[in-house]
Amino acid sequence: MDRFYVVANPQKDKDGIYSKKIKDYINNLGRSCGIYTINAERNKKIYTDSTAIPKDVECVIVLGGDGTLIQAADNLLNLDVPLLGVNIGTLGYLADTDMEHVFSTIDLLVKDEYLIDERMMLTGTITRDNKVLCQKTALNDVVINRNGILSIMEFDVYVNNKYLTTYNADGVIISTATGSTAYSLSAGGPIIQPTAKLLLMTPICPHSLNSRSIIFDEDDMVSIVIKDSKKLNEKRIVTFDGEHFYEVVSGDVINICKAKEVSKFIKTNKASFLERIRNKL
Known part of the structure; x- marks a missing residue:
């Protein structure tokens, strides 16, 4: 790899200190590296903008936690460029490395010693009266829940x-x-092993003796039909990866299936998934 680009969560990389260290290191290797700068006019919670990233970039280095990496995967999906997660957050399940080891990781990328880990995504479609209201992709999950009164x-x-x-x-x-x-x-x-291709349904605090999750095949489509609310002021929402929110009403249908797109993450860490889980939990 020769051409890199750094995207960072500004709340975790204050003053761009980590970003600059990575850029300088890559430049000293004789490779190119740019840094995404947040425009003050943009929403400061949006850390990535695909239009700002050069088309010849081979790797986007994402600094932050899992939330930052998920947002980058969503915003940069149309670029079809692999992401390297560098954890400067808390858990960091998705990150391949951290600031302590990032320079040795970059050395591996420059020598093309890495794998591309493709992750399945979901497409969620909200329909009302057989008309599509919206359609979004999600790397982690699509959540349907109540919003407002405790009912x-x-x-x-x-x-x-x-x-x-x-x-x-x-x-x-x-x-x-x-x-x-x-x-x-x-x-x-x-x-579940993150490379597995499936849909997992987990009810949230069900009023039932049976509260188990159910696993479906990757080619299945799960449809959630919102039933009539006994309280007229009850609000229900659909959330995609905790970032995008849409209000739904009785009779709306949310269809969820495997997306055509996949997220691509760079993998150099040789620790197994079980080792990583054991260290995080």
Whole structure:
């Protein structure tokens, strides 16, 4: 690799100190490296802009936690460029390295000693009266839950257009294997090898004796049908990777399936997934 670009969470890389160290190191190796600078007019919570990144970039180095890397995967999806996660956050399940080891990792990239880890993504489509309201991709999960008053919501679950069950719960999480270590884990879901291709459904605080997660094939489509609310002022929302929020009403349908796109992460760390999980939990 010769051409790099650095994107950082400004709240975790204050004054761009880490970004500059990485840029200087890469430049000293005789390679090129740019740094993404947040425009004050833009939303400061948006750390990436695909239009600002040169088309010949071979690797985007993302500094931050998992949230920063997920946002970068979403915003830069159209570039089809692999991401190197550098953890300067808390857990960092998705990151390949950290600031202590980032320079040795860059050495491996320059020598082309790395793998590309492709992660399955989800496409979520919200429809109302058979009209598409929105469609978004998600790397981790699509979450449907209540918003506002403390009242459970009711929804039907269909798989490939066949009725499965009805939940009375705070909501439901449809995640990828990558997302199994995120919100789904907190809701009692299983941890799954992140390269596995599947859909994982985990109910959130269900009012039921059966609160187990269900795993579906990668080619299945899960549909959530929002049922009539007994409280007119109850709000329910659909969230994509915790970043994009859409309000839904009774009768709306959320169809979730495997996306055509994949996220590409650079892997140099030889630690197994189980070792990483053991060290993080």
